[in-house]
Each structure stands twice: as C-alpha cells, then as structure tokens.
Amino acid sequence: MANKYKIFDSHAHYDDGAFDIDRDELIENLNEAGVIGILNCSSSYESIxxxxxxxxxxxxxxxxVGIHPENANELTGNRLEEIKDIxxxxxxxxxxGEIGLDYYWEENPPRDVQKEVFRKHMIIAxxxxxxxxxxxxxxxKDTLSIMKEFPEVKGIVHCFSGSVEFARECLKLGYYIGVTGVVTFKNAKKLVEVIKEVPVDRLLVETDCPYMAPEPNRGKRNKSDYIEYIIERIALIKEIDPKQLNLRVNENFYRLMKLEKYSKM
Known part of the structure; x- marks a missing residue:
C-alpha cells in the first residue's frame, strides 16, 4: 500500500547488520510504498x-561517508585520503558523515581524538x-565550538538533542535540525520546545534506522516509512498541514544537498 506521504529519510543506516536478512526486499518495498529518497550515513570504516x-x-x-566519533580511532592518514577519493x-x-562528538559512552575514544577526527572531516567538507x-x-559546547571554526561548512545536526539556545546557535551558522522518532516519545518535552522555535524551512526528518523507531513502533526495528509518524507529530506541534510539512522538509533536503532537480518528484 502506498504511503500517503512522499518520504525522504535524511538519515538512515541500511548498511547495519539488523538489515542483513532482508535488506534488498525491504528497500524495494519502501520505494514502492512512497519512500522517494534516503541518505544512508556510514559510521565505521567498514560501513563506508x-x-x-x-x-x-x-x-x-x-x-x-565518514567516521562516527565512537569509531574515531579507525581514521588513519591513508583512510582519510581514501574517504576523499571515494x-x-x-x-x-x-x-x-556521520561525524562529530559523543561524550556519552566512557569507552569511546578520548575526547581529544574525537575532536581531531571531527576537524579532519570538516576540512574535507x-x-x-x-x-x-x-x-x-x-x-x-565542543560541537558548537568546532562548527564555528568552519563557517563555510553547513549541514545537519542529526538527532537533535540540545536546548533551544543550542538550536538557535546552530541555525545562526546555517545548519538544519534533524528530528527523529524521539519527538513522538512522551518524554520529548525539550525537543518539542526546540521544534516550536525552529522555522519549518530549517527542519529535516530522519529515522536513524534501525534505531529509535517512533511511537507506535517504539522498540521495533525502525525503517524509513515510519517517518509518517514523525511528520504528523511535528505538524501537530507547528500547527500546519502534515502534507505541506512533508513537502517543505523534502525541499529543505534538496536545497541543502543541492538536489534541486529532484524537487518535483
């Protein structure tokens, strides 16, 4: 059955092992169901x-393509050049991408290593x-500081988890705010306030699949057509028609990624 929206998933991980058993069938079904585009983001050297x-x-x-901060130790000089060539x-x-900083897990590479690898990717961009x-x-704090070191670089702050004040700083730098299924969770009060603040023309929707499936599928393997729940929740928060929101966030992605010729799909 076709999805009622034309979905562009701005952040997914279909290279993840969670899709090994049925990847091709799943992706084909997504396209037939109205998913018109996906940005698959690497995280490790192998996932590139x-x-x-x-x-x-x-x-x-x-x-x-890029190395996630959890895997920052994987980036050698040769691999950096390989990424550029790819x-x-x-x-x-x-x-x-997916690049940046992750201070949540103690077992992650040291912060100085993460920051160095983040900067190297920003130089490539x-x-x-x-x-x-x-x-x-x-x-x-450190993410914003490095973003400010590269004012020419724009992009997406994926799975946004910061404050309204942090969102304002990201917007000033020209970044877009990526919203995942977290917005459908009952404890997403801070994210709801951020969405109220961020203009529609700077919002993007994403799954981060196979992770963070939105309600009513929380706990299941996530996939791109579940974005309909994210669209409907944001539309409720912003008090706009969900189909209009769908079109607007797609246009945002095309504009950022310079994919204008696809904007009438």
Missing amino acids: RKTCEIINKWSFIYGA IKSNPKVIAV KELNLPVIIHDRDAH
Whole structure:
C-alpha cells in the first residue's frame, strides 16, 4: 500500500547488520510504498564500503561517508585520503558523515581524538564544498565550538538533542535540525520546545534506522516509512498541514544537498 506521504529519510543506516536478512526486499518495498529518497550515513570504516554498495545498487538512495566519533580511532592518514577519493569518484556521495562528538559512552575514544577526527572531516567538507551530518551527544559546547571554526561548512545536526539556545546557535551558522522518532516519545518535552522555535524551512526528518523507531513502533526495528509518524507529530506541534510539512522538509533536503532537480518528484 502506498504511503500517503512522499518520504525522504535524511538519515538512515541500511548498511547495519539488523538489515542483513532482508535488506534488498525491504528497500524495494519502501520505494514502492512512497519512500522517494534516503541518505544512508556510514559510521565505521567498514560501513563506508557497505554504504557505497547500497547507493550504487539503488537509484533513490544517496550516501554520506565518514567516521562516527565512537569509531574515531579507525581514521588513519591513508583512510582519510581514501574517504576523499571515494567522495570525488562517486557523485551519489553527497555529504560527509556521520561525524562529530559523543561524550556519552566512557569507552569511546578520548575526547581529544574525537575532536581531531571531527576537524579532519570538516576540512574535507570545506575543501569539497559538501554538507556534513553531525552527531552530537552530550558534547554540545565542543560541537558548537568546532562548527564555528568552519563557517563555510553547513549541514545537519542529526538527532537533535540540545536546548533551544543550542538550536538557535546552530541555525545562526546555517545548519538544519534533524528530528527523529524521539519527538513522538512522551518524554520529548525539550525537543518539542526546540521544534516550536525552529522555522519549518530549517527542519529535516530522519529515522536513524534501525534505531529509535517512533511511537507506535517504539522498540521495533525502525525503517524509513515510519517517518509518517514523525511528520504528523511535528505538524501537530507547528500547527500546519502534515502534507505541506512533508513537502517543505523534502525541499529543505534538496536545497541543502543541492538536489534541486529532484524537487518535483
């Protein structure tokens, strides 16, 4: 059955092992159900290869390549050059990511290592004039500081978890705010306040699948067509028609990623 929305999932991980048993069938069904686009974001060095395989196989899936802060130790000099070469050689790689800082887990690489790797990716984005997909968990101050070091770089603060004040600073720098299924959770009061503050033309919707499925599917494996629940929740918060919101967030993604020719899909 076709989805009532034309969904563009601005952050997914279909390279994840959670999709190994039925990846191709699932992706085909998503496209038939109204998912018109997906940005698959790599996280580890190994996932860069998997992401490239997926985007080369499926015409409606694009890629972001980079090393997640949890895996910052994986970035060597040679791999940094390899990432640059992959971006240059594959036109379907349209962003650098998932990159950033994660201070939540004690077992993550040291903060200085994370910051160094984050900066190296930001340099690539600046050189190649590409947007970035930023992961920020319990690291708002340092994340913002590094973002400010690269005023030419724009992108998405993925799975936004900061305050209204942090959101305002991100908006000043030209960034977009990525909203996941967390907005449907009962304890999402802070995120609701952020969404009230952020203009519609700076919002994006994302699954981060297979993680963080929205209500009523919380706890299940997430997938891109579940974005309909995110759209409807944001539309309720912003007091606008959900189908209009759907169109607006898609246009936001096309604009940021310079995919204007696809905007009438």
